[in-house]
Amino acid sequence: MRPWMFRVARDLVIDVHRARTTRPPETGGATWLTALGSESDDIERMPSSLVDDALETPSPAHRDAPRTAFLVDRTTRQAAVALGVPHGAVKSRVYYAPRSLKAALPERGAR
Numbered sequence: 001m002r003p004w005m006f007r008v009a010r011d012l013v014i015d016v017h018r019a020r021t022t023r024p025p026e027t028g029g030a031t032w033l034t035a036l037g038s039e040s041d042d043i044e045r046m047p048s049s050l051v052d053d054a055l056e057t058p059s060p061a062h063r064d065a066p067r068t069a070f071l072v073d074r075t076t077r078q079a080a081v082a083l084g085v086p087h088g089a090v091k092s093r094v095y096y097a098p099r100s101l102k103a104a105l106p107e108r109g110a111r
Contacts, residue, residue, distance in 0.1 A: 057104045058097070065093035
């Protein structure tokens, strides 16, 4: 009986470890810009009107998810509940928001 209990305990520890390492932890608030690295410095040097204009390019649904998650400092799950959309949709929109902004800025004359 004892070897079986040790085996079950070992398997549970391995499962918990694997669950934590399958994806990075969610970040909230202003920490999302630091995850972009040097890209955030480039964005900060641009005129605010250029950035504001680029932020208006996505559809309202795609703007609301990152704003709700980042500016209101909510997790993606909390943002999904607040917006009334599936959690996966919010995660996808939050993931693609910085990339969309990066693609929209050169179209508006940013280097």
